[in-house]
Amino acid sequence: MPRILTALQPSGILHIGNLFGAIEPMVKLQVDDNENLLFIVDYHAITVPQEPAELRRNILFATATYLAAGIDPEKTILFQQSRVSEHTELAWILNCLVHMGELERMTQYKDKARGKGESVSVGLFDYPVLMAADILLYDTNVVPVGEDQKQHVELARDLAERFNSRFGETFVVPQPQIRKEGARIMGLDDPEKKMSKSASSEKNYISLMDDEKAVLKKIKAAVTDSGSTISYEQTRPGLANLLTIYSLVTGKPTDQIVNEYEGEGYGDFKVGLAGAVSAYLAPIQEKINGYLQDEPKLLAILETGAARAQAIAAKKMELVRQKIGVKL
Ligand code: TYM
Numbered sequence: 001m002p003r004i005l006t007a008l009q010p011s012g013i014l015h016i017g018n019l020f021g022a023i024e025p026m027v028k029l030q031v032d033d034n035e036n037l038l039f040i041v042d043y044h045a046i047t048v049p050q051e052p053a054e055l056r057r058n059i060l061f062a063t064a065t066y067l068a069a070g071i072d073p074e075k076t077i078l079f080q081q082s083r084v085s086e087h088t089e090l091a092w093i094l095n096c097l098v099h100m101g102e103l104e105r106m107t108q109y110k111d112k113a114r115g116k117g118e119s120v121s122v123g124l125f126d127y128p129v130l131m132a133a134d135i136l137l138y139d140t141n142v143v144p145v146g147e148d149q150k151q152h153v154e155l156a157r158d159l160a161e162r163f164n165s166r167f168g169e170t171f172v173v174p175q176p177q178i179r180k181e182g183a184r185i186m187g188l189d190d191p192e193k194k195m196s197k198s199a200s201s202e203k204n205y206i207s208l209m210d211d212e213k214a215v216l217k218k219i220k221a222a223v224t225d226s227g228s229t230i231s232y233e234q235t236r237p238g239l240a241n242l243l244t245i246y247s248l249v250t251g252k253p254t255d256q257i258v259n260e261y262e263g264e265g266y267g268d269f270k271v272g273l274a275g276a277v278s279a280y281l282a283p284i285q286e287k288i289n290g291y292l293q294d295e296p297k298l299l300a301i302l303e304t305g306a307a308r309a310q311a312i313a314a315k316k317m318e319l320v321r322q323k324i325g326v327k328l
Pocket of ligand 1 (some may be wrong): 022143
């Protein structure tokens with residue numbers, strides 16, 4: 001059975017990029033022939049400072065969000081990374097295989113470390129190795145992610161191959177799966193850069209919890225260009241991004257949306273888009289709020305998920321210890 005795995009950081013904000021890039025593809029891959037794992041990477045989150053009470057809330061919020069988006073804990077092993085200590089154990093072993101230069105080349109690290117000088121945490125630097133451990137521990141075949149995570153999945157592939165050639169066949173070499181539309185939703189205030197929860201302005205992203213008013217305000221303020229017609233062209237990145245979002249929330253192809261707005265300007269288009277986004281988010285928000293009211297249920301789901309994940313991880317770690325020679 002192909003094993004499909006992805007993970008997201010628990011942050012107070014999950015935005016529509018996270019939903020389209022990773023959560024939705026994972027929901028669609030919940031079919032009988034797959035074995036799926038989805039988890040909350042709380043140990044990745046602490047690579048930057050976190051307030052403990054807030055982190056706890058964010059873990060529960062992330063769990064509620066995945067369930068609201070359609071993750072079925074019967075079909076997908078849903079858990080919290082820190083509950084399965086094999087992740088950090090394998091990360092240590094992979095640390096001893098990875099090269100400094102490989103990590104220095106990671107563009108996400110370069111972006112996040114910029115301006116921090118010597119005070120950047122070692123965890124932030126090492127983050128892709130923990131991610132490689134997350135993936136390799138479960139003999140993952142396919143990793144659905146947004147475009148920005150592709151380089152990290154490639155590192156996981158390299159480390160799997162390196163380990164296998166040094167110690168004998170141990171890990172499955174994973175494939176990233178990046179959807180055609182939606183794998184790189186751009187910032188509303190800067191369509192040259194990806195939508196990001198760590199952006200300096202809230203106008204950059206649409207949070208899954210934004211209400212109708214906030215969605216309308218952000219979309220109205222979204223950067224477009226000096227044109228006046230609605231068309232999908234790479235030379236018009238702001239508009240192309242809005243059309244992509246429109247298509248993702250309605251399920252209509254972009255051509256059809258372009259036709260619907262023939263002869264109309266940005267104003268009507270943006271109001272239409274904001275309405276479509278809010279209509280799409282409303283039922284998800286209602287479900288998130290419902291799940292958040294039942295904390296014991298969320299905890300029970302995470303508990304069961306961790307036990308299922310650990311059963312797989314523990315076996316793999318036994319094999320890894322054997323291969324490297326520490327198992328006596
Ligand atoms: P994170 O938490 O930054 O993002 C979660 C997922 O959302 C995708 N994403 C986007 N997709 C489309 N457009 C965007 N603007 C956008 N922004 C983010 C990301 O590509 C990602 O799929 N290191 C990972 C988490 C991780 C992981 C793993 C993923 C840890 N271990 C193992 C897969 C497998 C991260 O920080 O994602």
